[in-house]
Amino acid sequence: MAKATHNLPLYELKFRNNEISRTIELIILFLLLSLVGYRIIKLKDNGYPWLLALVCESWFTINWIIIVSTKWNQLITKTYPERLLKWRSSELPEVDMFVTTADPELEPPIMTVNTVLSLLATEYPAHKLACYVSDDAASPLTFYSLVEAIKFAKYWVPFCKKYNVSVRAPFRYFKPDSQPCSNASSHDEFLQDWMKIKEEYAKLYLKIEDACKKTEPCDLSGDYSDFSNINRRNHKSIVKVIHENKEAVSEGVPHLIYVAREKRPKYSHNNKAGAMNVLNRVSGLMTNAPIMLNVDCDMYANNPLVILQAMCFLFSDGGNNQKDYAFVQFPQHFYDGLKDDPYGNQLKVLHEFLGRGISGIQGPFYQGTGCFHRRNVIYGSSPDDKFIEGIQLSNENLQSTFGNSRELCESAAKVLQAKELMVGGSTSTITNSVEAACQVANCAYEFGTGWGRKVGWMYGSVTEDILTGLTIHARGWETAYCTPDPPGFLGCTPSNGPVIILQFKRWSTGLFEILFSSKSPLISTLTKKLRLRQCLAYLWIQLWALRSIFEVCYAILPAYCIISNSSHFLPKINEPATMIPISIMVIYKLYTLSEYIRAGQSIRAWWNNQRMWKVLATSSWLFGILSVGLKVVGLSETAFEVTKKDNGENDESNSDKGRFTFDESPMFIPGTFILLLNLTALLVFAFRTIYGNHENMMYLGEIICCKMVVIYFWAFFKGLFGRGNYGIPLPTIIKSGTLVLFVCAICIRGE
Numbered sequence: 001m002a003k004a005t006h007n008l009p010l011y012e013l014k015f016r017n018n019e020i021s022r023t024i025e026l027i028i029l030f031l032l033l034s035l036v037g038y039r040i041i042k043l044k045d046n047g048y049p050w051l052l053a054l055v056c057e058s059w060f061t062i063n064w065i066i067i068v069s070t071k072w073n074q075l076i077t078k079t080y081p082e083r084l085l086k087w088r089s090s091e092l093p094e095v096d097m098f099v100t101t102a103d104p105e106l107e108p109p110i111m112t113v114n115t116v117l118s119l120l121a122t123e124y125p126a127h128k129l130a131c132y133v134s135d136d137a138a139s140p141l142t143f144y145s146l147v148e149a150i151k152f153a154k155y156w157v158p159f160c161k162k163y164n165v166s167v168r169a170p171f172r173y174f175k176p177d178s179q180p181c182s183n184a185s186s187h188d189e190f191l192q193d194w195m196k197i198k199e200e201y202a203k204l205y206l207k208i209e210d211a212c213k214k215t216e217p218c219d220l221s222g223d224y225s226d227f228s229n230i231n232r233r234n235h236k237s238i239v240k241v242i243h244e245n246k247e248a249v250s251e252g253v254p255h256l257i258y259v260a261r262e263k264r265p266k267y268s269h270n271n272k273a274g275a276m277n278v279l280n281r282v283s284g285l286m287t288n289a290p291i292m293l294n295v296d297c298d299m300y301a302n303n304p305l306v307i308l309q310a311m312c313f314l315f316s317d318g319g320n321n322q323k324d325y326a327f328v329q330f331p332q333h334f335y336d337g338l339k340d341d342p343y344g345n346q347l348k349v350l351h352e353f354l355g356r357g358i359s360g361i362q363g364p365f366y367q368g369t370g371c372f373h374r375r376n377v378i379y380g381s382s383p384d385d386k387f388i389e390g391i392q393l394s395n396e397n398l399q400s401t402f403g404n405s406r407e408l409c410e411s412a413a414k415v416l417q418a419k420e421l422m423v424g425g426s427t428s429t430i431t432n433s434v435e436a437a438c439q440v441a442n443c444a445y446e447f448g449t450g451w452g453r454k455v456g457w458m459y460g461s462v463t464e465d466i467l468t469g470l471t472i473h474a475r476g477w478e479t480a481y482c483t484p485d486p487p488g489f490l491g492c493t494p495s496n497g498p499v500i501i502l503q504f505k506r507w508s509t510g511l512f513e514i515l516f517s518s519k520s521p522l523i524s525t526l527t528k529k530l531r532l533r534q535c536l537a538y539l540w541i542q543l544w545a546l547r548s549i550f551e552v553c554y555a556i557l558p559a560y561c562i563i564s565n566s567s568h569f570l571p572k573i574n575e576p577a578t579m580i581p582i583s584i585m586v587i588y589k590l591y592t593l594s595e596y597i598r599a600g601q602s603i604r605a606w607w608n609n610q611r612m613w614k615v616l617a618t619s620s621w622l623f624g625i626l627s628v629g630l631k632v633v634g635l636s637e638t639a640f641e642v643t644k645k646d647n648g649e650n651d652e653s654n655s656d657k658g659r660f661t662f663d664e665s666p667m668f669i670p671g672t673f674i675l676l677l678n679l680t681a682l683l684v685f686a687f688r689t690i691y692g693n694h695e696n697m698m699y700l701g702e703i704i705c706c707k708m709v710v711i712y713f714w715a716f717f718k719g720l721f722g723r724g725n726y727g728i729p730l731p732t733i734i735k736s737g738t739l740v741l742f743v744c745a746i747c748i749r750g751e
């Protein structure tokens with residue numbers, strides 16, 4: 001590829017000025033170390049709770065060191081996609097866009113259709129794009145919806161490009177209250193087109209909605225015959241070219257291909273990672289683009305320039321000291337987020353500070369969606385040799401790595417040999433490759449190959465994204481964080497208690513299990529090229545599950561001390577050392593609050609997050625450790641439970657948005673137990689005070705802690721009295737109550 005003919009860079013990097021934050025972070029660290037020191041000095045004068053508190057606080061200190069290290073250099077990036085468009089539009093590389101969907105009930109097809117439409121309509125030469133949809137449910141409904149969607153796309157794509165539409169997912173563009181607005185010169189013409197397209201979308205919407213209500217979306221003959229009597233867990237591969245941009249024109253509509261990989265009960269299908277590898281291979285045969293974009297079905301392209309934004313980082317050295325990045329990750333932002341983030345899952349502050357901090361080390365983690373990968377990196381190449389690690393490109397080596405499809409091996413060799421981003425990766429036409437594509441989508445294809453171990457998306461964790469990104473960083477690659485305004489992609493995030501708890505459980509499970517694999521960041525730092533601070537950043541998330549134990553202990557200790565009336569958790573109130581925990585608490589809370597304010601969030605959002613993360617730590621993360629424990633001893637495998645997407649309508653959680661909901665899941669037991677135990681401690685304390693026990697004042701610190709725990713678990717407190725979904729189910733209350741009685745019995749025996 002030609003070098004830049006211009007001196008202006010495509011992107012700029014700048015480190016954030018964060019001296020004040022750093023100072024506060026160091027003060028907190030100093031206080032934490034003092035507290036640990038004080039605990040050690042006083043260890044012999046105190047009982048077991050003191051020791052346990054010491055262990056927990058040592059853990060929190062280590063966790064804090066990790067956080068400080070990760071946030072130390074925060075990188076701000078800026079891209080100039082217009083420059084790219086001006087200079088090099090003819091040389092732009094092809095991009096294969098992957099969308100995964102797994103269940104038309106949990107993931108409504110209209111959502112997948114919108115994601116696909118938004119991708120087809122992005123500002124990029126259409127003949128350089130291909131969109132592949134993987135359907136793990138092999139659902140005729142999804143296929144039908146896509147077939148209908150492409151008919152609409154033939155109006156939608158030109159409309160978007162003609163009027164430079166800013167949001168190209170029709171369900172967002174035509175929100176019920178939306179008004180036609182454009183800066184088009186001929187307003188009347190625009191208005192006419194707008195009305196027509198709106199009507200077409202309404203028709204598409206109705207068709208899909210009707211199809212959802214029927215047992216079969218349409219007559220399952222002809223093109224649909226593969227779907228008749230299909231069993232989603234036991235069927236052959238289905239690959240269908242829904243649309244081919246035959247004339248290869250840049251004004252057309254990009255290719256659209258439907259893929260349902262083979263499923264057989266006796267084969268493990270490796271969840272999303274398996275689906276991604278199939279898309280990887282099928283696209284390798286059909287279009288073999290050097291860049292692969294991956295989005296979940298619930299995330300649409302929100303910025304029409306998104307591909308160009310990513311290209312700013314992916315174009316190699318233009319003589320401006322630009323680096324080669326392995327992938328470009330857009331942070332996960334969400335649409336229709338509830339006000340003040342009541343569930344603490346919008347992750348804005350996390351992206352703003354930790355996210356930028358990680359970017360300043362080796363680059364962002366791969367987050368599974370909204371990410372542009374280089375195909376050669378996914379095929380195993382390293383930054384220095386640019387060739388697949390340890391193997392020569394002989395035929396045997398290619399076959400043992402990529403499997404026995406000759407066509408695929410040839411296309412892979414082409415990718416691995418290209419010195420720069422190649423243009424024109426494939427030779428055959430798309431429809432001619434369907435047969436070969438079905439073959440590489442079969443269950444047995446990967447057997448004995450490098451897929452999932454050396455190349456492609458990595459197997460072995462339900463957070464395949466983090467594992468895959470980690471493997472890439474371990475090879476020494478750097479990665480780029482792209483944060484344009486408006487955000488590149490917007491996704492949907494659950495707003496219902498049990499769904500969120502389950503999602504966080506899957507994450508903490510997947511993250512924790514990576515620590516026990518051969519790709520663990522610790523091993524990768526020692527034996528490969530993962531940088532130490534990047535390793536620490538990975539540890540911060542991977543240790544969530546383990547952290548739950550310390551969080552639970554810490555929430556129980558003050559109550560335990562009060563009920564047993566014999567030992568202390570905090571320095572006594574008349575000791576000067578009480579100032580240490582108090583100042584940690586105050587400074588830490590103000591520090592986190594300032595982050596929310598700097599990220600444009602409300603005080604309420606800050607508080608909701610403080611609360612929710614305690615709830616998540618003691619429910620999701622705690623159960624994460626259990627599932628990994630069961631896997632390690634060989635009792636069960638970890639599972640990828642697909643998140644149920646809110647479809648925004650007649651959803652009962654909408655009636656009282658943001659109010660916490662419960663179900664029978666055992667994951668609500670620890671939280672209920674913690675709440676009941678702390679309430680008991682407060683009662684016991686009140687009782688003793690009434691009966692005039694003056695020693696009691698010595699427990700003031702513990703009492704404050706108990707009250708804080710109750711406030712943190714206020715959602716559960718309301719759940720004790722709530723009805724229906726808003727109430728904690730009685731069996732959960734009884735089980736937690738029994739646990740409380742048990743702990744009280746231990747306290748009394750110890751007294």
Ligand SMILES: O=c1ccn([C@@H]2O[C@H](COP(=O)(O)OP(=O)(O)O[C@H]3O[C@H](CO)[C@@H](O)[C@H](O)[C@H]3O)[C@@H](O)[C@H]2O)c(=O)[nH]1
Pocket residue numbers: 099100101102103107134136270271272275295296297298367368369462463464465503506507510640641642643644
């Ligand atoms: O067997 C499976 C399971 C899931 N998926 C797809 O994977 C995506 C993510 O699933 P979702 O249930 O939405 O999970 P989230 O927790 O929202 O996903 C986050 O976390 C995952 C890892 O746990 C990452 O893969 C995702 O990219 C990231 O957005 C969706 O498109 C699914 O259709 C499949 O294709 N096959």
Ligand SMILES: [Mn+2]
Pocket residue numbers: 296298492643
């Ligand atoms: Mn999702």
